[in-house]
Amino acid sequence: MDVLDEGRAARRSRVGERASRTVLSTMNTADYPTALAARQEMRSWRRLALEPSALRAPDDTPAPDSLAPNGRHLASTLYRVAHAPDWSADPQRTYAAVAGRLGDLTGVGVDHLDVEYDDARELFTLFLQERGGLRLPARALSEGTLRFLALCILLEDAQFTGLICMEEPENGIHPANLPAMVQLVRDLAVDPADPPDYTNPFRQVIVNTHAPGVVQLCDPADLLLAQLRPRSTPERGVVRSLALVPYRQSWRAQPGRPTFSEADMVAYLANPPSAQLRLPPGLIA
Structure with a gap:
């Protein structure tokens, strides 16, 4: 950065201290390439604050197929991941992977998991079948199970990349299942020992928590x-x-x-x- 750039940056810094908006929010040109790159990177950050009512909702056909910050579009996201080109020959492989990880929860006996499409109503509905044979739609699952399930789906979603900021993932989780939740959050992040690819998506995870049980497991x-x-x-x-x-x-x-x-x-x-x-x-x- 030359002297002129330093002077302009200093003036913007002083103005920024009194502004109601951040300096980065006003960057729309290439005059400050570093700041513009920072703004573009920050716009790609993802925040997750999963809400049970959103997680339980079915999706109609025009619905987005990526998980919303509140957990909406759970069913259509799983359907898209299971039928992605890499897995189109065997969507059951993805369903089995998600069900297997969901089975890490104590007290949740998962036999099968899938997404059913209703032609008449044009709705995607996520179903979980327990080992005892009971088949439950997403709206009948507990809050903790739904939160954990959402992260299990994101673990299989190679399109879900970048910085993920998560609000208290332990909400609704039984204390006995905190180790499984912490391990799942850890597995969501990219493995630095392997090169990033669709099996190791480039993800960084930041979690906000006030729970002693979570802190002690980290x-x-x-x-x-x-x-x-x-x-x-x-x-x-x-x-x-x-x-x-x-x-x-x-x-x-x-x-x-x-x-x-x-x-x-x-x-x-x-x-x-x-x-x-x-x-x-x-x-x-």
Whole structure:
């Protein structure tokens, strides 16, 4: 960047401090190629806030075949993934893969999973058949099962790529199934040991959680602690702003920069003082 560019960037920075919109939101030209590239990248980010009512809804024929942020179009998305060109000779392979992963949930006995198309009503409906023979539509499934099922489908969807921001994926999940949920979220991300392709889609996953059970199941190196920290500004002096702080022994930690330790995570690593039920010492591994 030359001196002129630096001057223009500095002026935009000062204007941005007083603006009601971000500087990136106004970038529409190639005058600032780095900022324009950042804006285009941020527009491709995906946010998931799965809602049970949206997950339970069937899809008509003109409906989109990609999962919406609230979980709508679950049935049409699975149908599209199962009948994609790579799997067109055997859609049951995708249905079996999703059903097999859904079977990781304790208390959910899955024998078969598929999407049925009703010609008369032009509707796609997702059905789950239990091992006992009971066939249930999506509207009859529990909230936790639906949330987990949505992520199982996305795991098989090679078109679902990029940065995925997820709101509290543990909502509706039985505590005994938290390990399965955390592992599924981990598997959604690209495996850095293998080259990205349709079997290893390029995905990064960021999860927001307040659940101690989820935090305890994560590798500390994967955690970022959200804190309000003081920051000095030219116009308003010292203000408090949100900072994402890495674990002190992780690869993100940098000399002289804020980090967190186990002491900062006591609320997530120990029972609250008012807890009424505690495990006997002999049962704690």
